[in-house]
Amino acid sequence: MKDVIRHIGLSALTVAILAGCSSTTTTDVPVIEKNLSTNVVALSAPPQVDQALTLNQIMANPDWMGLQAKGAYWSDDSQSIYFARQAHGSPTRSYYQQSITDTVASELALNQLHAADQEYGVLDNEKVRKAYIYQGNLFVKDLASSKVTQLTRQNTKVDGVRFLNNGDIAYWQGDNIFKIDHSSGLSEQLANIKMAAEPKGVQEPTSYIAKQQHRLIEYVALQQSNAKSKQQYKEALAKADPTMSAKTWYLGDAETVTELSLSPDGRYVLLSLRDKDYSWRAEHDIMPNYLGKDGYVDAVPARARVAEDTPPGERLVLLDLQTHSKKDITIEGLTGFDEDVLASVKAENAKAKGESYNSEKSPRKIQRIQDWGWSQSAMQWSESGDKLAVMLEAVDNKDRWIATVDLTKGNLKTEHRLHDDAWINYNFNQYGWLPNSDSLYYLSEETGYSHIYLKAKGEKARALTQGQYVVSDITLGPKAQFIYYKANKSHPGIDNVYRVEIATGKDEQLTQWQGQLDYSLSPDGKQLLLNASTRTRPAELFVQPLNGEMKQLTDYTSDAFKNYAWQAPEVVAVPSSHGAGEVYARVYLPQGYSKDNADKYPAVIFNHGAGYLQNAHYGFSGYFREFMFHNLLAQQGYVVMDMDYRGSKGYGRDWRTAVYRQMGTPEVEDLKDGVSWMAANANVNAGKVGTYGGSYGGFLTFMALFNEPELFQAGAALRPVTDWAHYNAPYTSNILNTPDVDPIAYERSSPIEHAEGLQKPLLIMSGVLDDNVFFQDSVRLVQRLIELEKPMFETAIYPVEPHGFRQPSSWLDEYRRIHKLFEQELK
Structure with a gap:
């Protein structure tokens, strides 16, 4: 029986937002007025809240806030939407469909999901059929009649699908590519790719003994002759018989296929290959789970650390299925493929060791772009299939190329090179062909901000934004x-x-x-x-x-959440005294705030995680528990600030790369400016300010307390990075290069190298099952602090928690300790 969710309609708050006016059901936004003559900001107090928040409510199972729609997408006919809802901690989702004209959403039964319009699928050239993969099997839908036909029913999952220009459907499973004829339904194997050495076939005797055996023993010679005849017959049959399947491609046993892409005309396959022995797993490390289900310690596999991870890069191979020829695509066509882009960094590190460095050109390791923000392939074919573009990046993170592939010669030609002395962003890498043209569109940060460009073959790029x-x-x-x-x-x-x-x-x-x-x-x-x-x-x-x-x-x-008078934090621009211009931050004001209050307010600065993340914005924060916690602190008399310190997302390339080779330095400078701003504009006692944050925010808490011990009176570091050499390669090598190349950057940026500076109370909290920032990070720092004879720190461990805590009891325990720290040290 279908579960129908009633649509309540526009809430009073939403109506007020859309109308651009205030709502009577929420706290008014604090008003900020700037006195131009004094350059001082005037803040007005938020309205009084009658119902006090509690940590138990804030840190409870977040389902009480409401189960939001997730992963919403359009139906094929643009008349309805699909989405999922999932209760916190539930292992499964429920899926819904809602017409854009209705006020109800209907839950889809399990036996309906395969026929529901799918978010990811491909259309044929006439846009009348859609092919998609559901639960590893292949389906095709006639868009006019909405008829769905299942084309495969196998335990081996289908990995990809595309329509060919003639209307046939091609799909691939592992390294095998198949085609289904749209008129006859015949299934044909287009390519059988084996990552193995090619069989040698019938071999002639080479040694003296083998030759003697063939010469003297008639039976052996006959067997050899028969084997030759069979082999010749099979080769002739494969060429002449149209019913035979495609020949096998043997590409050696040293590599593995990381991606394949079939051209729209079905003639070419582009492969990306990588050393098969490479793994992101640690070679000799595990993460212990002390609460294993059998009562023993489970050895959980762990990722490699940047200090030991050595990505080998990838290489491209072009297969011509028509001529059965293979072309290895070399990287010489990439502008700057052999530049020593780290020469100055290597020279600086060599000088620090009393050595010298001689720069020499050498081919760099290259791989497909690893974009973290989109699911588009780095391999893009034009609609006709006669043009192919690839987006590649250097493993050293300094270059991104858009290059076209010469399908006859297998050469690369650089269409666009984006170089950054710091690192190429892992976002803003979308690109593709304009239909029926030789023009590429793409995003690039070359001006300092991500913008859209259009480039026709043989012409200069044109900025569209x-x-x-x-x-x-x-x-x-x-x-x-x-x-x-x-x-x-x-x-x-x-x-x-x-x-x-x-x-x-x-x-x-x-x-x-x-x-x-x-x-x-x-x-x-x-x-x-x-x-x-x-x-x-x-x-x-x-x-x-x-x-x-x-x-x-x-x-x-939920009504419980909507009807509460949450304080909307004001987004302010904090002037930088360190050459950064303005630093955006959220500010929460205490109940009954007055700029003339004789007793200055204590304050807390929250440091968001990820480094490259934006939180001082006008949307609802992904840190929803922290949002509520900051409301609680404000009710209890604190001013709270949440800064988008340098390195944060949303402010362009220069802001992002300000932390290059010096993580924790510009960010702490921004925190200092934040404290000064609150003292000047929010009546804050600069001697009563604390700080806290998780992950990158925990790292930043360390760096502030260790390197600026007078700035904060207390700090709490949650799931914190203590040594960047122990973090993962994809993130860290962007910002600090690698420890073998740039140890200066790691020593400058890792809190464990600065622990002797701790002078104020510090709370360290970590999950034992954290497979992102290992529990060992905190263990090593604790031992360092013990050996430094620092008495002003405490620790709390959470045996069942990964990086993102899951259990409400863990969240509650964690924030009780943070709250207690601030109450003891700041009031």
Whole structure:
């Protein structure tokens, strides 16, 4: 029986937000007025809250806040949406469909899921059929009739699918590629790729004894002759018999296929290969689980550390299925492929050891771009299949290339090179071909901000967007007339959707939201699906015609959460005294705040995690527990600040790379400016300020307490990084290079190297099952502090917790300790 979820309709708060006015159900936004003559900001107190928050409520199972819609996407006909909802801690999701004109969402039964419109699928050239993979099997849907046909029913999962230009469907399983004829239904194997040495076939005798055996023993000679005849017959049959399957490709046993891409005409296959012995797993390390289900200590496999991880790079191979020929694609066509881009870093490290460094050119390790923000392949074919582009990056993180592949010669030609002396961003790497053209569109940070560019073959690139704002999430419209994108043009912390006309460069703003949002363009190109939030309201789903008004589709935030008078933090710009311009931050004010209060307020600065993450924005924070905790602190008389220190997302390339080779230095400078700002503008006692944060925020707490011991009176570091040489390679090598090349950067940036500076109370809290920042990180630092005879630290361990805590009891225990620390040291 279908479960129908009733749509409550627009809440009073949402109506107020959309109308641009205040709601009576929430705390008014603090008003900030700037006195131009004194350059001092005037803050007004938030309204009084009658119902006090408790840590038990804040850290309880978050289901009480509401079960939000997740992973929403459009139906094929653009008339409804699909999404999932999942209770906290539940191992499974429930899936729903909701018409954009209805006020209810219907839960899909398990036997309906295979026929539901799928988010990921491919269309044929006429856009009348859609092929997709569900539970590892292949399906095709007729879009006009909505008829769904299952094409495979196997235990071996299908890994990828595409329509060929003639209407056939090609799919691949592992390293094998198949084709289904659209008219006859015949299934044909296009390529059988084996990562093994090619069989030698019938071999002639070579040694004296073998030759003698063939010469003297007639039976042996006859067997040899028969084997030759059979081999020759099979080869002739394979060439002449049209019913035979494709020949096997033997590519050696030293590598493994990391990705394959079939051309739309079915003729070519591009392969990316990597050393088969490479693994992201640690060679000689484990993570112990002390609470194994059998009562013993379980040895859990662990990732490699940047100090020991040596990515081998990848190489490209082009297979011509028509001529059965193979071309190894070399990297000489990449501009700067052999530059010594780390020469100055190596010279500095050599000098520190009393040595000298002589720079020499040498081919660099190259691999497909590893973008963390999109699921698009780094291999892009034009619609006709006669043009192929690849996006590659250097393993040293200093270069990204968009290159075309000469299909006849197998050569690369650089179409665009993006070089960064720090590191290439792992976001903003979307690109593709414009239909029926030789032009590529792509994102690039070359001006310091991510923008859209268009490049035709043989011509200079043309910028379609420009300015001091960040462009992301680009979508090519269904008629290729516009490119749609998200950007923070009006304010770094406010997102909206825009589109630019490709032919003219005319730009148009499509949404007028005052918060954060993500979007999806409908298949017909006429509507936007928006997942939008504000500072005090979690994200809900909205739909908006391109030239119409937003309509709210979901209202899954609980009444208990909606009806509470949450304080909306004000986003302020803190002037930098360290050459950074302005540092954006959220500020929460205490109940009954007065700038003239004789007793200055204690304060807390929260340090967000990830480093490259934005939290001082106008949307609902992903740190929802911390948002509520900051409301609690404000109720208890604290000023709370949440800074987007340098290295944070949303502010461009220079802000992002300010931490290059010096993690923890510019960020602590920004925290110092934050304390000064609060003392000058929020009546804060600068001698009563604490700080806390998790992951990168925990690392930053360490760096502040160790290197600026007078700045904070107490700090709490949650799941913290203590030594960057022990963190993973994909993240750390971007910012600090690698320990063997740049030990100076690691010693400068790792808290364990600065632990002797600790003078104020420190709380260290870690999960034993943390497979991101290992528990060992905290163990090593604790031992270092013991040996330094530092008495002012305490620890708390959480035996069942990974990096992101899961159990409400663990969250509660953790934040009780943080709260107790601040109450003891700051009041």
